[in-house]
Amino acid sequence: MATIRKLRGRWQAQVRRRGMKPRAKSFDSKAEAEKWARDLETQVDRFGAASDTKILERTTLDDLLKRYKIEVSPTKRGAVQEIQRIDVLQRHDIAHRTLIGLSQQDMASFRDERLRSVAPSTAVREMAILSHVLEVAIRDWGMPLAKNVVKLVRRPVIRNERSRRLTGDEEQRLLGSCEGGKIPFFKTLLVLAIETGMRRSEILGLRWSDVSHNRRVITLTMTKNGSGREVPLSQRAFDALTEWKTLAEDDRPMVFPMKAGSLEQVWRRLLVRAEIKGLRFHDLRHESVSRMFERGLNMIEVSSISGHKELRMLKRYTHLSADDLVGRLG
Template identity: 55%
Template sequence: MVRRKGTAPRSKSFDKKTDAEKWARDLEAEVDRCGFLPDTKLAEDTTLADIMTRYREEVTPRKRGAKIEVFRINAMLRHDIMHRTLALLSSSDIAAYRDERLQSVGPAAVVREIATISQAIDTAMKDWNIYLVRNPAKLVRRPSLPRGRDRRLEGDEEQRILAACDRGRIRWLKPMVVLAVETSMRRGEMLSLRWSDIDLDRRVAHLSMTKNGSSRDVPLSTRAVETLSGLMQQPDRDPEKVFMVSENAVRLAWDRLRNRIGLENINFHDLRHEGVSRLFEKGLDVMEVSAISGHKTLTMLKRYTHLRAEDLALRLG
């Protein structure tokens, strides 16, 4: 039992005396720090599964990536750590969860899962009146992420890809490939394009919503303008959207195309890497490239930029 003048006494039972003494020391230290005896009953009665479920229902739907996060949380709820109450949840528990998950999924997936746990605990502490001394997820070391992909188009690969598009039956795939390289737009950004977003006279495409949650205007090269003009002149084009296809349809069409021409090691997203790298090779500076590509930080922009040493040597003279 912990008693302090001016506050209601707090008590809790333990199987071991050492656990009771640790609880009392931590509680008294917190009283000294904040000047009052915090109510830890909610944290003692609430499990990690409780707050993850509430977070999924109340917070996740407001996010742009809600579907993916719902799927992630549902999978996480099947693990034993979710039965731990918040009062007993420690950084070692989350570290053990991290090590267990690394046996079956990659480091990037584990980083996202720990980040989701951390966000849910932060929300519980700030908005749901659940008292914790600290967020244990913030004390856990994240696994190191692998190096970003550095795949670029080499030799005649671009010509082979475009020729395969011409031989195929899917008319929208070649324009998407060209626009990905010329504008550095993401696949989802191209699929969200409407004709009302495009001004061919000004040579600008407006993206009202992007992956990082902000809008931007993308300048169009001569080749991009020609591609969009060709799409606009098609008699059977959709009156509103530039590409009336789903992201899954693009993925499947790309997989079939690259398998036909023997380029299994290149992803559609690598075309964005290629586009960003070409912008630097044209002499644009960091601010100009980030304005086109939409990258918020130099760190992320560097991950998407892969300049060839031989090209840099030519610029050195």
């Protein structure tokens, strides 16, 4: 058992175990002293030696985040975004906690505080990073942590399902408004998004070498979920790509030479010209997948085109038109 006593105005915790030197530390409050003693006893009981826990007392979560940002993040496809999120985490108070003192309650408090200023999806991504950082520290870096405290905390519920689809003549207005823009290929880009359900990153990363004109298929070697796939082209999508290929004035390898930030700016201006509200570019993926189901494709067929690995995730995109389904019901 640990000994907690008040000494010269501060609270001192002392832990004794057979076969180890006594460990003592002073704190401003009794609660802090008790917590340190409990954490130290847990670590000693698991690993059997107090020397193993000393590194946890001098290592902060920020130390792990710095190492992870250098060694692990650069190996990921979303390295830039992850490093940006780690920069945010390093500015948070929890980054200064030592590993010996990092608790389930700390993570719960972090979660609740973040939810007061960011969306649940952002908080979930940040917690996922913290969880993987601790997991790597335990499995690969030899940190004698008894548990991954992030896994013990309930994750925020994300409710970002959208059912927005193109209605009325919105598609015609979108494509027609492209004529007044300065980007010659933007109409083709939209047609491809509507017809194939490809993600924005997949469309912007598309190369002419990925397009098989003989097979009428696009080959994506690497996608968001970490695997490649082949996307069949409808006649409409194929014709739009072929027309753009003949109009392109240079031999650039990229089908659509545009960055994600530029696409968002062009998209916002296009919505203003088309007088359309509440539509996001990603909604075109919802529209495309829903149309595939309305055409009679089954879940497996749609997933092979859209690239959804989990069928339960695909259900979020199947916002079928009731009017179109009436005829099929008979």
